[in-house]
Amino acid sequence: MWTRDSQAARAAQELQDGFYVNLGIGMPTLVANFIPEGVDVTLQSENGMLGMGPFPFAGEEDPDLINAGKQTITELDRTSYFSSADSFAMIRGGHVDLSILGAMEVADNGDIANWMIPGKMVKGMGGAMDLVAGVKKIIVLMEHNAKDGSAKFKRACTLPLTGRQVVDMVISDLAVLARPAKGAPFKLIELAPGVDLETLKARTEGHFEV
Amino acid sequence: MANKLYPDAAAALDGLLFDGMTIMSGGFGLCGIPENLITALRASGVKGLTCISNNAGVDGFGLGLLLETRQIARMISSYVGENKEFERQYLAGELQLEFNPQGTLAERIRAGGAGIPGFYTKTGVGTLVADGKEHKDFNGETYILETGLVADLSIVKAWKADPHGNLVFRKTARNFNPMMATAGKVTVAEVEELVPAGSLDPDHIHTPGIFVQRLFVGTNYEKRIEQRTVRQKEQA
Numbered sequence: 001m002w003t004r005d006s007q008a009a010r011a012a013q014e015l016q017d018g019f020y021v022n023l024g025i026g027m028p029t030l031v032a033n034f035i036p037e038g039v040d041v042t043l044q045s046e047n048g049m050l051g052m053g054p055f056p057f058a059g060e061e062d063p064d065l066i067n068a069g070k071q072t073i074t075e076l077d078r079t080s081y082f083s084s085a086d087s088f089a090m091i092r093g094g095h096v097d098l099s100i101l102g103a104m105e106v107a108d109n110g111d112i113a114n115w116m117i118p119g120k121m122v123k124g125m126g127g128a129m130d131l132v133a134g135v136k137k138i139i140v141l142m143e144h145n146a147k148d149g150s151a152k153f154k155r156a157c158t159l160p161l162t163g164r165q166v167v168d169m170v171i172s173d174l175a176v177l178a179r180p181a182k183g184a185p186f187k188l189i190e191l192a193p194g195v196d197l198e199t200l201k202a203r204t205e206g207h208f209e210v
Numbered sequence: 211m212a213n214k215l216y217p218d219a220a221a222a223l224d225g226l227l228f229d230g231m232t233i234m235s236g237g238f239g240l241c242g243i244p245e246n247l248i249t250a251l252r253a254s255g256v257k258g259l260t261c262i263s264n265n266a267g268v269d270g271f272g273l274g275l276l277l278e279t280r281q282i283a284r285m286i287s288s289y290v291g292e293n294k295e296f297e298r299q300y301l302a303g304e305l306q307l308e309f310n311p312q313g314t315l316a317e318r319i320r321a322g323g324a325g326i327p328g329f330y331t332k333t334g335v336g337t338l339v340a341d342g343k344e345h346k347d348f349n350g351e352t353y354i355l356e357t358g359l360v361a362d363l364s365i366v367k368a369w370k371a372d373p374h375g376n377l378v379f380r381k382t383a384r385n386f387n388p389m390m391a392t393a394g395k396v397t398v399a400e401v402e403e404l405v406p407a408g409s410l411d412p413d414h415i416h417t418p419g420i421f422v423q424r425l426f427v428g429t430n431y432e433k434r435i436e437q438r439t440v441r442q443k444e445q446a
Contacts, residue, residue: 045382047238049382060440067382081381084389085388087313111336123290124287124289128311133332134313160337164335
């Protein structure tokens with residue numbers, strides 16, 4: 001099984017030199033800690049920043065400089081700032097190479113649900129629907145099973161969707177599942193250490209090829 | 211030259227407010243919000259507001275101040291997760307809420323300000339957001355129709371302005387402010403610094419003064435940070 005850090009490190013292996021990347025809030029943020037040597041990526045923050053630097057040192061926080069998770073952040077020598085409209089022109093217009101997001105459910109046709117649980121207070125989708133609709137490649141980082149043990153990679157999502165047939169790869173604590181194109185079936189790419197195929201199958205509801 | 215300069219927020223809002231009006235308010239989270247104008251709206255007592263803002267502030271700050279006093283009847287936002295009073299009013303049925311995907315919200319405002327009544331986007335296709343909206347295929351892909359947004363009043367926050375209303379924003383405090391400045395029937399800007407005409411490089415102006423009808427220099431900026439996050443020196 002992979003830890004959260006190992007999952008993030010595995011996701012970082014998908015980064016390619018020159019990529020513009022948007023990282024979602026939570027586990028996806030950890031991916032920035034594992035960018036491989038020699039791979040240069042530029043991080044986009046949908047509140048209006050390209051070229052996101054590390055967190056500031058204590059005492060150097062700037063309230064005018066935050067990321068989409070509202071955390072204080074720093075700029076780099078490549079940084080540019082822009083409006084929310086320009087930011088989503090980048091995202092919706094297909095200029096961002098990769099987005100790594102969390103999810104509550106992913107279906108084996110690539111549907112994703114990550115913004116709303118009926119009956120609970122809904123906080124809003126933020127930029128998630130724009131990201132999954134517009135970014136070239138979508139990787140989901142999530143636990144393979146929910147707290148009650150139910151599979152999160154399903155035949156069909158039960159929660160309201162964030163996007164339809166948009167996910168390209170799922171990296172869970174058990175395995176990497178991916179598909180070469182939208183519309184293609186998901187295929188097992190890699191098992192986490194100590195996880196065998198039978199275990200994976202027993203803990204998965206959605207279809208995947210081996 | 212028409213005078214756009216006002217002494218403070220209350221003076222800048224004088225004669226513009228009426229119950230039931232629609233107000234766009236700039237900012238992302240608490241970053242780049244018009245702090246002085248929000249405080250003045252609260253003091254004015256104007257109510258039944260429809261507020262268009264990416265977020266709804268937090269309890270006791272930002273638009274949270276207008277929720278406390280029940281001045282807001284309806285919000286159009288993309289994310290409102292940080293506000294307990296908001297949640298209470300919403301669950302009690304006292305507050306209407308329309309969620310828009312963040313990019314759709316930004317583009318609806320941009321379009322409204324640019325005189326574009328509607329546009330097609332693939333954001334939200336196949337989700338609840340698409341319910342009841344016109345669908346149309348372009349080049350084999352499905353899009354939905356979203357409408358432009360305008361407001362009776364836009365309140366925005368900039369870093370610097372000149373007396374003509376030319377605005378410069380600072381870092382990620384820009385966010386929704388430039389589009390909102392274009393989409394208000396009247397736009398009031400509060401700024402940290404007023405500089406003499408001619409001292410802003412015309413090539414570096416983010417919002418041209420045509421979009422700003424009134425402006426003033428704000429005071430006592432708190433610029434509250436929601437998630438103060440730092441790294442250790444040793445770690446670097």
